[in-house]
Amino acid sequence: MTTLNVRGGLPSVTAPAAAVGRALLIAVPVLLVSTFLTFMLGGLTEQDPASLVLGDSATPADVARMRETFGLDQPLPARYALWLWDALHGDLGASWFTKIPVAQSIAERLPVSLSVAAGALLIAVVLGGVSGILAAVRQGGRLDRAVTVVTSVLATVPGFVAAIALITVFSLLIPVLPSGGWAPPSEGLLTWATFLLLPSVALSLDAAADVARQLRTGLADTLHENYIVGAQVRGLPGWRVVLVHALRNGAGPAVAVLGMHVPRLIGGAVIVETVFALPGIGELTKTAALGGDVPVVQGALLVTIAVVLISSALVNVLLVKLRPAARREI
Structure with a gap:
């Protein structure tokens, strides 16, 4: 989609498209560098995956054949180039230990992590949005000071501490929500929501x-x-002035900081998934990393980075839509 460039009469890219283009310019090198570093660290580890898979009774000839099967007999840059080429075609390889395709494992685990991250994002927007609007409307009053104090405290609470506190209150003292585990939406939306609520709240504060x-x-x-x-002088309702006129121009900093939290929400899911025993991609990555299963770690990292970069691009587009000044800068 293009717009007319008034100065030169030539078409120019619209602001949202330019925002996406700039995000892609950042995303490609970030993706390449991060995946290569992970691949390099996996290649430099002292553990020999072939020996781990075959066990102590394996002969040197067996280990050599297994290393050839894994492609470990090739130079590290060649292995990375081959993996990247396959990944771009949808093939993330298979686990060295379980032989399960990495793409299949991620497809089974990713909905759990995305559900928790999306739930945390929704709660953050609702709680933060309502609190911020009320504090701004009542600025200088008791409500404003109360919101300032509460948000200052919550900003210092780590996710795992909030998770433990929520489990203690709502699973032990007041047993109304499960302390861990997972139920997919297919078992009922209410059941799914009960397992999703505490992890999302812990991650969202x-x-x-x-x-x-x-x-x-x-x-x-x-x-x-x-x-x-x-x-206000024209007699417009107060809610309309705040929610329609003021919010559009005043929400830019909040949207920007929310975009900065997206990687934290996805990364923080690793700890929250451990506390709540959730079968998400964070738990999958942790288990694979401890076991030296490089294909699983590499595939999970690639998908996680892609999710973060897509989210960041969407936030940039939203910022451009909200801020007319940003559109003029592009």
């Missing part, structure tokens, strides 16, 4: 606190702009 603080700051400044005062 830090992001919700930052969103609330940034939204409060952005709206507090915006509510004093001349066009907001003019809308």
Whole structure:
């Protein structure tokens, strides 16, 4: 999609497309460097996967044949190039130990991690958004000070501490939610939600606190702009002035900080999945890393980075849509 360039009369790329283009320019080298570093670290480890798979009774000839099967007899750059070529064609290889295709393992585990991360994102937006708006509207009052204090405390609480506290309260003292495990949506949306709620809340508190603080700051400044005062003088309802006129221009910092939290939500799922015994991609990666299963680690890393980069691109597009000034800068 293009727009007319007034100065030169030539078509130019629209702002959202330019934002996606800039994100891709960053994404490609990040993807290559991160996957190569992981591949290199796996290749430099002192453990021999062939020996681990075959056991202590394997002969040197057996180990050599297994290394050839794994492709470990080739130079590291050649192995990485071959893996990258296969990955770009949808083949992430198979586990060295279970022989299960990596893509299959990730497809089974990824919905769990995405559900937790999406739930945490939704909770962060709702809690942070409502708190930030109320604090901005009541700036200087008791509610504003209360939100400031609570968000300052929540921002310092690690995810695993919040997870343990939530389990203690809502699974032990008030046993209304399960302390761990997982149920897919196919077993019922209510059952799925009960297993999803505590992990999502534990993962969302830090992001919700930052969103609330940034939204409060952005709206507090915006509510004093001349066009907001003019809308109030014209007799527009207060909710319309805040939610329609002020929020569009004051939500930029909150959206930006939320975009910064997306990698943390996905990365933090590893710890939360461990606490709540969730069969997600974080748990899969941790188990594979401890066992030296490089294909699984590499495939999980590739998918995780892709999810993070896609999320970051979407946040950049949303920022451009919200901020007219950003569209003029592109």
